[in-house]
Amino acid sequence: MSSLLVSNIGELVTNDLSLGDGSPLGLVSDAALVVDGGRVSWVGRRDHAPAADSVLDVDGVAVIPGFVDSHSHLVFAGDRAEEFAARMAGRAYSAGGIATTVEATRQAPDEALAANVARLVGEMARQGTTTVEIKSGYGLTVVDEARSLAVAADFTAETTFLGAHVVPPEYVDDPASYVDLVTGPMLTAAAPHAKWIDVFCERGAFDAGQARAILTAGLAAGLQPRVHANQLGPGAGVTVACEVGAAAADHCTYLTDDDVADLRDAAVVATLLPGVDFSTRSPYPNARRLLGAGVTVALATDCNPGSCYTSSMPLCIALAVREMRMTPAEALWAATAGGAAALRRDDVGRLGVGASADFAVLDAPSYTHLAYRPGVPLVVAAYRRGQRLA
Numbered sequence: 001m002s003s004l005l006v007s008n009i010g011e012l013v014t015n016d017l018s019l020g021d022g023s024p025l026g027l028v029s030d031a032a033l034v035v036d037g038g039r040v041s042w043v044g045r046r047d048h049a050p051a052a053d054s055v056l057d058v059d060g061v062a063v064i065p066g067f068v069d070s071h072s073h074l075v076f077a078g079d080r081a082e083e084f085a086a087r088m089a090g091r092a093y094s095a096g097g098i099a100t101t102v103e104a105t106r107q108a109p110d111e112a113l114a115a116n117v118a119r120l121v122g123e124m125a126r127q128g129t130t131t132v133e134i135k136s137g138y139g140l141t142v143v144d145e146a147r148s149l150a151v152a153a154d155f156t157a158e159t160t161f162l163g164a165h166v167v168p169p170e171y172v173d174d175p176a177s178y179v180d181l182v183t184g185p186m187l188t189a190a191a192p193h194a195k196w197i198d199v200f201c202e203r204g205a206f207d208a209g210q211a212r213a214i215l216t217a218g219l220a221a222g223l224q225p226r227v228h229a230n231q232l233g234p235g236a237g238v239t240v241a242c243e244v245g246a247a248a249a250d251h252c253t254y255l256t257d258d259d260v261a262d263l264r265d266a267a268v269v270a271t272l273l274p275g276v277d278f279s280t281r282s283p284y285p286n287a288r289r290l291l292g293a294g295v296t297v298a299l300a301t302d303c304n305p306g307s308c309y310t311s312s313m314p315l316c317i318a319l320a321v322r323e324m325r326m327t328p329a330e331a332l333w334a335a336t337a338g339g340a341a342a343l344r345r346d347d348v349g350r351l352g353v354g355a356s357a358d359f360a361v362l363d364a365p366s367y368t369h370l371a372y373r374p375g376v377p378l379v380v381a382a383y384r385r386g387q388r389l390a
């Protein structure tokens, strides 16, 4: 494999504290980086760059680590545009809308599910996302959860078994039996295709005892836990996430002071999903409170056909800055290095020496434009392991 010199970078975000200006973003101006064997082999000022087999001159624009979208639900069929329109006309969102997608997903052949994932992953790449986590959770039978994860595994190593998304209609009168299914035959069928296990721990979905049982069973099967927590109201999601050593607690809109302290002390990443709050006209989580307490914060899309049908990390950054009062620097870090932390990855979300050469080239002089110019397609190219994706 030949080496590539990416040169004439006006502003390079490395997320590497040993490089650049000493800020968490590790900014290097008038920079260059060298890709060799899919990894970053050199980073620094352009005038010190070594020679390489080929050169990509980006003409003075900003280059950032590819976005790490650590929370998405891409394996599904159908859409829920009518439900969205109804909600915008004043009807409140409830977890029950998922049943519509479950029905469509069960009826869809694998090829149709895979085509939909390919479409959305392509959309993400064109917006700078180079790593994506993909959950199951619209099959909710042994067969449909296993095939959902098998489809997802063709697109990413970050696959998550979410059989505990919602209790399906056929188990509404007997949720305990559904938990037995999730922790038994469904887990056995899902585990070969999954890295993670997740639970929607919320009133109307799964309570603390059920969530604990599901995550503990997942751990015993070799999966690592993550949790949908404290989205729709106060609850035990964060407590359970911290107890089981989850990588991340996602949503985190309704937190007590103890929840915030627990997240920090247990080193559980708080993943904020502002696209959901935007699309459901719900309150945003208090990012400043989390950051002020020293909690690691990630941003992700939660791309799904019900509560948030955006695949755009730049939109999430703009919302985080405008609506949650994160600084542009905090938001960019959360969308790259924060997402990597939420997936326990140290090879992505940064552009220091040794990192995977996953980066996005912006049609802008600075990463700040991602928030400053909301809705504008600023990502002109995305690379994974030095290969152009989009």
Ligand SMILES: [Zn+2]
Residues within 6 Å of the ligand: 071, 073, 228, 302
């Ligand atoms: Zn979600």
